[in-house]
Amino acid sequence: MPLLGSLSGKISQNESQPVGQDAFTAGDEEHTLRAPDVVSSDEVRAGFFSRCSNPNCATGWIHLLRRRTVPIFEDGWTCSQNCTQKRMEQAVRREMEGRNRETRLYQHRIPLGLVMLEQQWIDAGQLRRAIEAQRRAGEGRIGRWLVQQEGVSEALVARALGLQWSCPVVSLPFHDGVAMAPALPRLFVDAFGALPLRVSSERLLYLGFEDRPDPVVAFAMERILKMRVEAVLVPDSEFRQAHTRILTVPFPRVELLEVSSEAQLGRALSRVVEKVKPVQSRLVRLHDFLWLRMWRKPVSTLLHDAESMEDVICALNQE
Numbered sequence: 001m002p003l004l005g006s007l008s009g010k011i012s013q014n015e016s017q018p019v020g021q022d023a024f025t026a027g028d029e030e031h032t033l034r035a036p037d038v039v040s041s042d043e044v045r046a047g048f049f050s051r052c053s054n055p056n057c058a059t060g061w062i063h064l065l066r067r068r069t070v071p072i073f074e075d076g077w078t079c080s081q082n083c084t085q086k087r088m089e090q091a092v093r094r095e096m097e098g099r100n101r102e103t104r105l106y107q108h109r110i111p112l113g114l115v116m117l118e119q120q121w122i123d124a125g126q127l128r129r130a131i132e133a134q135r136r137a138g139e140g141r142i143g144r145w146l147v148q149q150e151g152v153s154e155a156l157v158a159r160a161l162g163l164q165w166s167c168p169v170v171s172l173p174f175h176d177g178v179a180m181a182p183a184l185p186r187l188f189v190d191a192f193g194a195l196p197l198r199v200s201s202e203r204l205l206y207l208g209f210e211d212r213p214d215p216v217v218a219f220a221m222e223r224i225l226k227m228r229v230e231a232v233l234v235p236d237s238e239f240r241q242a243h244t245r246i247l248t249v250p251f252p253r254v255e256l257l258e259v260s261s262e263a264q265l266g267r268a269l270s271r272v273v274e275k276v277k278p279v280q281s282r283l284v285r286l287h288d289f290l291w292l293r294m295w296r297k298p299v300s301t302l303l304h305d306a307e308s309m310e311d312v313i314c315a316l317n318q319e
Helices: 041-049 060-065 081-096 112-118 124-137 142-150 154-165 177-183 186-191 215-225 236-246 262-276
Strands: 009-011 195-199 204-209 228-233 253-257 280-286 289-295 309-315
Touching: 081 262, 081 280, 112 124, 112 142, 112 154, 124 142, 142 154, 142 236, 154 228, 154 236, 177 195, 177 236, 186 253, 195 236, 204 215, 204 236, 215 228, 215 280, 215 289, 253 262, 262 280, 262 289, 262 309
Parallel strands: 204 228, 253 309
Antiparallel strands: 195 204, 280 289, 289 309
């Protein structure tokens, strides 16, 4: 997998008014990113008398003799390492189903230049010159050439992208990268051009993109965080500044795994869960990766709390 290269082992990282542009401000809504249904301390203690979440567990009442309250995987306690492995293998199979049938996301979209031409935000001459400049350079999106060469406003390009993708557009006068970094691993923020923006008081997380939304990333975050995630577009310069800043802040610790089979993956992930013993953990597939998020302790908020969680990311071999 080129994105991971030869990386392995553990690394520590300190390492919408739809078309018209809503503005995010620091004080108009609650800014705290609440934790997703993480088990409380009382619930952890109650795990001593819980039923093992492995449906094929054969230990019966014997697990009551074990002073074991964690790990918790996808809201279920497991009584032994063997049961953890069985549950993880089931989850891996679930996530791998349909992997090769993933539909193409971006088809039959009206080109951005034609959208702007139809709205009379540019004329045919501007579009033709921008296309010619793009062809000569061999790089760059048409919107950026319209801004740089033809003097079209960045706001108009953002509005056109919103029309093109039927996606809200927001401006970003304020962004707290430290607060939002725990929402998504740094690797995904960088690789998929995703930018967690903020969480509203209704537990709705806004996820920003520069030129096209990625619903696969948004859906994976919904499943991990157990909250609604809405993909939005952010004007080019605002996005790039905030995206560059967030990549410099601390993220949750991450372990990168590379394995050659589903069976090996299930065993490797179960060993990690048994080692960390999280009070909650979840597994999802995100494009050609599996993402395991683990919470080490009960928390009420993700704000400034990257140390309370750990991620495992596995690159799936291309077939």
